[in-house]
Amino acid sequence: MIAALFGLPDEQREEIIALTYSLANTSVTAAEVRRTRQRLSEFFRRLIAFKRGQLGDDLASALIVARDNGELVSDTELIDMLFMVLSAGFVTTTGVIGNGVLALVTHPQQLHLVRSGQVPWSQAIEEILRWGSSVANLPFRYATEDVEIDGCTVRRGDAVLMAFHAANRDEKAFGPGADRFDVTRRHNPHLSFGKGPHVCLGAALARLLEQILFNPGHTRQP
Numbered sequence: 001m002i003a004a005l006f007g008l009p010d011e012q013r014e015e016i017i018a019l020t021y022s023l024a025n026t027s028v029t030a031a032e033v034r035r036t037r038q039r040l041s042e043f044f045r046r047l048i049a050f051k052r053g054q055l056g057d058d059l060a061s062a063l064i065v066a067r068d069n070g071e072l073v074s075d076t077e078l079i080d081m082l083f084m085v086l087s088a089g090f091v092t093t094t095g096v097i098g099n100g101v102l103a104l105v106t107h108p109q110q111l112h113l114v115r116s117g118q119v120p121w122s123q124a125i126e127e128i129l130r131w132g133s134s135v136a137n138l139p140f141r142y143a144t145e146d147v148e149i150d151g152c153t154v155r156r157g158d159a160v161l162m163a164f165h166a167a168n169r170d171e172k173a174f175g176p177g178a179d180r181f182d183v184t185r186r187h188n189p190h191l192s193f194g195k196g197p198h199v200c201l202g203a204a205l206a207r208l209l210e211q212i213l214f215n216p217g218h219t220r221q222p
């Protein structure tokens with residue numbers, strides 16, 4: 001889906017998938033990470049050169065045009081933006097697919113509630129996103145000012161790890177059954193797409209994709 005949105009040629013898909021997963025792998029050496037970063041940069045330089053020759057109605061072309069119009073300030077920003085949207089667009093959604101399938105097959109009664117129509121798929125998907133989100137933690141956030149949270153002061157400049165998965169199991173927000181996979185949950189203010197100015201850009205697309213995947217006949221469902 002994301003490759004089609006990007007207008008990425010079929011033969012380049014495997015390479016970018018492998019590079020992205022390699023970058024997310026926490027058991028590789030620092031030297032391997034540097035090599036992967038280098039290869040990613042080369043990949044995108046090649047992609048940009050290729051797309052420039054045949055701009056189309058796709059996201060990669062739109063970002064290249066934005067760079068040419070000066071809306072993106074440098075080639076580095078263009079490459080980072082291409083990588084950000086491309087990688088954020090498939091590692092996350094595929095993770096939720098796996099976690100969702102696992103949640104449903106290990107909770108047959110919950111699966112029955114959705115398959116029998118007693119619970120709408122849209123509601124079950126929100127619960128899959130809450131209980132089995134693919135972005136458990138997000139590093140590299142820094143406080144821009146001193147913040148007091150629950151008696152703890154986060155100082156300006158401190159690094160913050162956003163623990164979305166923990167927030168999604170918070171009993172204060174989801175009640176005593178917060179740890180349970182429960183598709184009947186109607187009030188579901190999960191943080192799987194983050195919150196605030198950097199809330200996930202692709203949340204609507206991701207929800208649509210999960211609907212189509214888990215329930216291909218979703219358009220017939222109210």
Ligand code: HEM
Pocket residue numbers: 002084085088089090092093096133134135138164191192193194195196197198199200201202203205206207
């Ligand atoms: C189920 C699938 C997805 C999940 C769980 C997910 C989750 C997230 C999370 C937790 C963030 C960080 C929000 C924050 O910093 O507070 C984020 C940001 C982002 N996501 Fe997603 N995402 C998904 C799908 C997608 C898709 C399909 C796309 C692209 C088409 C996408 C593009 C982005 C981008 C570009 C950002 C950065 C936004 C910014 O920093 O302003 N995501 N996503």
